[in-house]
Amino acid sequence: MVIIRTIKRLRQVLSGYNRKGRTIGFVPTMGALHYGHLSLIKACRRENKIVVVSIFVNPTQFGPGEDLKKYPRTLKQDAALCKKEGVDIIFYPDAKEMFPSGYETFVTVEGLSRELCGLFRPGHFRGVATVVAKLFNIVQPDIAYFGQKDAQQAAIVRRMVRDLNMPVKIKVMPTVREIDGLAMSSRNAYLNPLERKDALVLSRSLALAKRLVHDGVKDIAEITGKIREMILRVPKVKIDYIAVVDQEHLMPLKKISGKSLIALAVWIGKTRLIDNIIIK
Ligand code: PAF
Numbered sequence: 177m178v179i180i181r182t183i184k185r186l187r188q189v190l191s192g193y194n195r196k197g198r199t200i201g202f203v204p205t206m207g208a209l210h211y212g213h214l215s216l217i218k219a220c221r222r223e224n225k226i227v228v229v230s231i232f233v234n235p236t237q238f239g240p241g242e243d244l245k246k247y248p249r250t251l252k253q254d255a256a257l258c259k260k261e262g263v264d265i266i267f268y269p270d271a272k273e274m275f276p277s278g279y280e281t282f283v284t285v286e287g288l289s290r291e292l293c294g295l296f297r298p299g300h301f302r303g304v305a306t307v308v309a310k311l312f313n314i315v316q317p318d319i320a321y322f323g324q325k326d327a328q329q330a331a332i333v334r335r336m337v338r339d340l341n342m343p344v345k346i347k348v349m350p351t352v353r354e355i356d357g358l359a360m361s362s363r364n365a366y367l368n369p370l371e372r373k374d375a376l377v378l379s380r381s382l383a384l385a386k387r388l389v390h391d392g393v394k395d396i397a398e399i400t401g402k403i404r405e406m407i408l409r410v411p412k413v414k415i416d417y418i419a420v421v422d423q424e425h426l427m428p429l430k431k432i433s434g435k436s437l438i439a440l441a442v443w444i445g446k447t448r449l450i451d452n453i454i455i456k
Contacts, residue, residue, distance in 0.1 A: 177259045179266045183314050186267050190226075190315070198225035202317030202344075204308060207231040208248035208362035209257050212352040216321040217261045219349055228315050229258050230267040232274060236282075237303030248365050267315065274310060283309045285332045285339070291426040292328050293441055293450065296416045304329055305336050312337075312344055320344050325351040325359050327437055327452045331426055351451070353379065359451045366447040374410045375444045378451040381406045385438050389455050394432045396420045407442060416441035416448065423454060 180186045190200070201224030203216045220227050231254055238244035251268065258266055282302050288294075289301035312320065322330045330348045337346055352360045357379035358372075367375055381403040388399055400418045407413055420429050423437045432455060439452035 177255075177263050177266065179255060179268050181268055181270065182273060183269065186265070186314060189265065190228075193226055199318040200224060200226045200228060200315065202311070202315045202320045203227070203229045204311050204320065204322075205229060205231055205254075206233045206247065206362065207254050208250050208365065209254045210352075210360045210362065210364075212323050212325060212360035214257065214261060215352050216323060216349050217258065217263060219347065220319070220321050221262050224319060226265070227261075227263045228265045228267060228317065229263050230269075230311055230315070232267075232269055232307070232311075234274070234303060234307040235271055236275065236306055237300050239297055239299055242297070243363075243366075246366075248362055267311075274307065282306045283336060283340075285335050288328070288332045288335055288426055291421070292417060292419055292439055294328070296441065301329070301332050305332055308333055309336060309340070309342070312342055317344055319347055321347050321349060323351060324348050324454075325361065325451065327423070327439055328426060331424060334424075357383070359449075361449065363447055363449065367444060371444045371447065374413065375447075375449055377407050377410050377413070378440055378442055378449055382438060382440065382451060382453045386453060386455060389432055396429060396431065399432070399438070403438075403440070407440075410444075412445055414443040416443065 201220035203220050205213050217229060233247050235244055255266060283305040284302045285305050294301055322333060334346050337344055356376060358375055384406055385399050385403055388402060393399060403418050407415055419439050421427055421437050422429060423435055429436055436455045437452055438455060441448060441450045
């Protein structure tokens with residue numbers, strides 16, 4: 177495994193591979209790797225000859241006052257995990273390599289970026305789409321892997337790839353959860369022990385929603401009302417949104433039908449967590 181810091185060197189190394197019949201799989205990350213990332217890396221390893229993981233805490237997807245400075249940076253640990261999983265290349269650029277001074281080109285997936293988290297994190301998905309587009313241009317992967325936990329990000333990347341005719345296949349892998357149900361996230365590291373317990377309300381309220389649908393409840397207001405009630409029983413929480421939308425367009429549904437995405441964003445103390453389930 178090699179760790180490469182520059183675009184030029186990465187291109188040299190990738191062009192040295194004989195790509196005939198050999199696919200490049202790519203897992204873009206911001207580091208602080210957990211089992212969620214590892215499930216993407218494992219799938220990537222199984223399905224490709226060459227595995228590239230990027231680790232880049234992308235400043236353009238953090239808003240003012242968000243956690244860019246304190247976002248966990250754990251390269252040593254991340255590199256050890258990647259090595260164990262059989263990663264071939266870690267691409268680890270710094271901010272100047274990706275966004276040199278004078279940089280001014282951005283990619284915006286218009287409508288999808290304004291929904292759900294987009295309402296509360298203006299500019300976030302512009303930053304995500306831009307860096308992912310750049311990384312796709314740099315790595316030129318055949319397949320790229322994303323997690324279902326970031327459902328809106330996955331929908332936006334799929335749309336960007338379709339709209340801009342990017343020659344890459346997007347695979348979205350299921351959310352990986354802790355044994356008690358908490359969706360894995362690098363931001364879970366911010367939670368103190370009490371908040372860690374409180375954070376279970378996200379997965380528990382989604383499980384409640386699933387039971388309600390299973391029992392025949394189709395009315396969205398009733399389902400979101402029950403979720404809200406459960407979450408608000410936890411002290412010091414703030415709900416950004418509880419939404420029931422279709423998975424591709426992220427448009428609010430009137431009734432549960434076909435495949436519906438139930439998505440939440442909730443503050444536990446100073447930490448904003450998201451989670452979702454797909455109801456079939
Ligand atoms: O999901 C993430 O970690 C980031 O949003 C991504 C896709 C690596 C872009 O910075």
